[in-house]
Amino acid sequence: MHIQxxxxxxxxxxxxxxxxxxxxxxxxxxxxxxxxxxxxxxFYEGKDTLLPSKVFGSVAxxxxxxxxxQLQETISTTVPDMNYKLxxxxxxxxxxxxxxxxxxxxxxxxxxxxxxxxxxxxxxxxSSPQTILNQFDKIVTATEDHTLQIEEDICKTFxxxxxxxxxxxxxPTNFFTYIEKGEELPKKGSxxxxxxxxxIINLGLVVSDENxxxxxxxxxxxxxxxEVVTKVVNTLFERFKKLGHDADELVFVFDRGNNSKENxxxxxxxxxxIGALKKNQLKHLFDVKLEEFEDLYVNKKENQIKGxxxxxxxxxxxxxxxxxxxxxxxxxxxxxxxxxxxxxKKKFSKxxxxxxxxxxxxxxxxxxxxxxxxxxxxxxxQSLFSWDLDEKNQKFSWALNENILQExxxxxxxxxxxxxLKEWTTKDIAKTYNSxxxxxxxxxxxxxxxxxxxxxxxxxxxxxxxxxxFICVLSMMLYRYMLWKLKDLKMSEQxxxxxxxxxxxxxxxxxxxxxINKVLENMTPEQIKIYNALELEKYLxx
Numbered sequence: 454m455h456i457q458x459x460x461x462x463x464x465x466x467x468x469x470x471x472x473x474x475x476x477x478x479x480x481x482x483x484x485x486x487x488x489x490x491x492x493x494x495x496f497y498e499g500k501d502t503l504l505p506s507k508v509f510g511s512v513a514x515x516x517x518x519x520x521x522x523q524l525q526e527t528i529s530t531t532v533p534d535m536n537y538k539l540x541x542x543x544x545x546x547x548x549x550x551x552x553x554x555x556x557x558x559x560x561x562x563x564x565x566x567x568x569x570x571x572x573x574x575x576x577x578x579x580s581s582p583q584t585i586l587n588q589f590d591k592i593v594t595a596t597e598d599h600t601l602q603i604e605e606d607i608c609k610t611f612x613x614x615x616x617x618x619x620x621x622x623x624x625p626t627n628f629f630t631y632i633e634k635g636e637e638l639p640k641k642g643s644x645x646x647x648x649x650x651x652x653i654i655n656l657g658l659v660v661s662d663e664n665x666x667x668x669x670x671x672x673x674x675x676x677x678x679x680e681v682v683t684k685v686v687n688t689l690f691e692r693f694k695k696l697g698h699d700a701d702e703l704v705f706v707f708d709r710g711n712n713s714k715e716n717x718x719x720x721x722x723x724x725x726x727i728g729a730l731k732k733n734q735l736k737h738l739f740d741v742k743l744e745e746f747e748d749l750y751v752n753k754k755e756n757q758i759k760g761x762x763x764x765x766x767x768x769x770x771x772x773x774x775x776x777x778x779x780x781x782x783x784x785x786x787x788x789x790x791x792x793x794x795x796x797x798k799k800k801f802s803k804x805x806x807x808x809x810x811x812x813x814x815x816x817x818x819x820x821x822x823x824x825x826x827x828x829x830x831x832x833x834x835q836s837l838f839s840w841d842l843d844e845k846n847q848k849f850s851w852a853l854n855e856n857i858l859q860e861x862x863x864x865x866x867x868x869x870x871x872x873x874l875k876e877w878t879t880k881d882i883a884k885t886y887n888s889x890x891x892x893x894x895x896x897x898x899x900x901x902x903x904x905x906x907x908x909x910x911x912x913x914x915x916x917x918x919x920x921x922x923f924i925c926v927l928s929m930m931l932y933r934y935m936l937w938k939l940k941d942l943k944m945s946e947q948x949x950x951x952x953x954x955x956x957x958x959x960x961x962x963x964x965x966x967x968x969i970n971k972v973l974e975n976m977t978p979e980q981i982k983i984y985n986a987l988e989l990e991k992y993l994x995x
Contacts, residue, residue, distance in 0.1 A: 456487070461955075464975055467493065486957065488974065506974060508554075510956025512569050513992040514983070515550045518931045518938070521614070527606040532592055532599045537584050538577045544588045547571060549928040554954075559585045570958060574992065586917065593916040593923075600923040607930060608667055609696050616937070617698075618661035621724070622706045622889050623685055625657035625678050628907050636915040640674035656907070656922060657681060659689060662888060665933045668692070669926045671919050682711040683719050690723040700724065704874065706889055717768045721873055727886045730774075730869040735765055738776050739863040746778055749880040752887065756781040762879045765871070772871040777883045783866025790861065793834055794853065800829045801840065801851040808842070808849040816847060837861070935987070942982050952979045958993070 457470045467490065471483040486506055487493055519525075528542035535541065550571075551562045559582040572578055579585075592599050629648035632639040639652035653674035659667050668689060672681055686705065693700040705724040709731045720726050738761070746759035759778040764771055804825065808817050822842050830838060837858055840851040870886050877885075907925045912918050939949060957974045971993055976984065984990070 457484075461975075461977060464489065466975075486974075488959070506957045506959045507568060507570050508954065508956075509570055509958035509973065509992070510953040510980065510983070510989070511553060511950075512550055512571065513956075513989045514935055514953050514987050515553055515928075515931050516546070516571075516574070516992070517987050517989060518935045519546045519549070522607055522610045522931070522934065524607075527603055527610075531602045531606070535587065535591060537588070539575070539579065539584070541588050541591060543575060543577075544585060545592070545924060545927070548585070548924045549931060552925055552928045553932060570992065589912075589917045589920040593919045595916070598919065600919065603927075604668060604923075605692055605696075607927075608692060611661075611665065611667070611934070612696055612698055616661060616663055616665055616934075618663065618667065618703065620662040620704045620706060620885055620888065621667070621689060622660045622662070623657060623682065623711070624660075624708060624889055625655055625681070625710070627653040627655045627674060628910070629653050630910055632910070632913055635913055635918075638671065638673050638915045638918050640676075642674035642676075654910075654918065654922075655681075656926075657685060658926070659685065662885075663937055665937060666926055666930050669923070671922045678708075678710040679713045679716060682707060682716055686720050686723050704885065706886055708889065712768075714768045717770075725872070725874050727870060727872040727874065727882060729886065730767065730871055732864055734767070735774065735869055738763070738765075738774070738869055739860075739867060741776065743778065746776070747879070749777070749883050752779075754781070758883060758887070760879045760883050767871050772873060773875050773877075773882070775870045775872075775879055775882050777868045777870065777887070779866045781866075786865040787862065790834075790858075790865075793831070794837065794858070797830060797834060797838060798853065801838065805849050805851060808847060811847065816844070817842060817849070819844060822849065939983065939986055942986060944979060944982075948979060949983065952977060952983055956980050956984070 454469065454471050456467055458465055458467050460466070467487040469485040469487060470481055472479060473482045474480070524546055525542045528545055529540065532541050539547070547566055548562060550569075551565050554565060555561070562585070563579050563582060566572065566579065627642065627645055629644050629646050629651040630639050630653065632652050635652060638654050641649070641651075642653045642655070644651065644653050655672045655674055655676060657670045657672070657678075659669070661667055668685070670681060670685055670688075689703075689705075690700050693703065700723065703724050705720055705726045707720070707726065707728050709729040712728065712731065717726075717728070720728075741761050743759070746761045749758045749760045751757055756779055759780075761776040761778075763774050763776075765774045766772075767774070804822070808822070811817070819842050822840075826840060837854055838851060839854060840849070842849050868886070870882060872882055874882060907922060910918065910921060912921050936946060936949065942949075944952075956976065959972050959974050960970070973984075973993070
């Protein structure tokens with residue numbers, strides 16, 4: 454344990470720090486903010502007693518957004534309440550704000566709550582950790598999922614407050630779990646985290662062009678995207694129709710995993726759309742020379758996006774088709790493939806040497822060799838290699854399919870898009886589809902322990918898993934809406950998060966008095982701007 458100084462602006466502050474090793478690396482594992490030298494001096498001279506400070510900025514900011522979105526009213530009118538000290542709306546909002554800070558179990562979330570400003574604002578404490586599960590069981594029951602209505606009411610408030618989506622971006626992901634004997638949700642499936650040994654849970658998000666989540670769907674790990682997308686489209690269409698938003702003008706953006714000859718007409722009947730085709734569809738377009746592509750726009754990473762436009766028949770209908778090309782992506786894909794091919798060649802050579810030089814012991818079988826190959830040959834590279842085992846003579850052979858590799862090289866950096874928006878420019882089609890990365894950024898946040906993580910998952914029942922994921926998505930909704938409100942400040946997302954988390958509320962007990970004064974610790978210019986923009990002053994009047 455030691456005292457450490459750090460600077461913010463021109464001011465020097467001090468904190469008490471405990472260091473330790475995490476995964477073999479030295480890390481700060483505990484800290485206690487002490488303040489400036491002057492505040493420490495005042496404390497030891499006995500003028501005023503400096504009480505432990507509390508995180509203020511991020512809690513107050515998220516609470517402010519929750520109030521602006523009328524979450525208390527929405528939840529209270531949707532979910533039947535229970536006779537606990539904290540209402541269900543307080544549980545949901547508290548868990549959402551807590552998730553913004555750390556991935557916490559029931560006990561840890563209560564500890565976090567007690568150390569936040571929420572008990573001061575609400576004047577209540579938890580009865581017990583079991584109350585969290587009891588509340589969860591009221592939100593999603595065996596017959597009713599109240600999260601759907603809560604989410605719809607939030608969308609209604611978004612529309613009222615100026616979030617007018619013109620593009621709906623759908624993208625699914627999944628999370629592996631350690632649930633071995635769950636109910637219907639945790640199942641074996643195509644894990645995006647390459648954990649094929651674990652049960653996974655699928656989560657799909659619909660995000661507006663303002664980068665604000667509008668809807669989510671939690672579904673079983675073995676359920677395919679093609680089976681889910683029509684449910685999503687129907688729910689969205691009915692929701693916006695009910696809310697009075699012109700659904701006919703909305704553009705639905707989706708990835709190639711949602712394609713089928715049944716899905717495309719269904720999507721097109723509800724919305725305009727921009728989708729992507731699989732690599733084995735319209736393969737002749739990969740032969741178009743780059744000289745025939747036009748410059749479309751430069752993306753956020755300063756990469757030039759090129760495009761080639763034509764018309765083609767897809768799923769029995771004529772659509773506008775755009776082939777996009779990103780040279781930087783092409784180089785990355787080429788390097789990654791070459792690296793994987795070299796690793797795979799070495800493993801095949803080792804197998805060949807082991808089997809062909811074996812003099813004694815158990816003979817190799819085709820089934821056994823196939824199992825070994827599947828362990829190191831990833832699905833996306835299987836077509837690049839062929840192999841054979843002569844069981845009788847115990848001879849193993851393999852080959853790299855050079856022709857297939859050359860065909861694959863033509864696809865590097867390219868995406869084939871198709872759309873019913875024949876009047877749109879090539880640039881707008883490409884740019885709108887590529888905005889799908891904002892959903893991928895949200896998934897990174899949901900998998901990132903530093904922001905709003907879904908994992909670790911501490912539940913087993915499907916109903917509680919659905920509530921847990923809903924709370925994580927709700928936290929993302931509050932967070933993204935907050936960033937939207939602060940967009941005029943021209944601050945980066947990282948700066949806003951850092952400044953909010955460092956905005957602390959101090960408490961001074963006056964000498965010879967029981968009076969306690971609340972004071973915000975020295976704030977940076979950025980913190981002052983955020984404080985004023987979100988009108989956080991009201992949370993000091995407690």
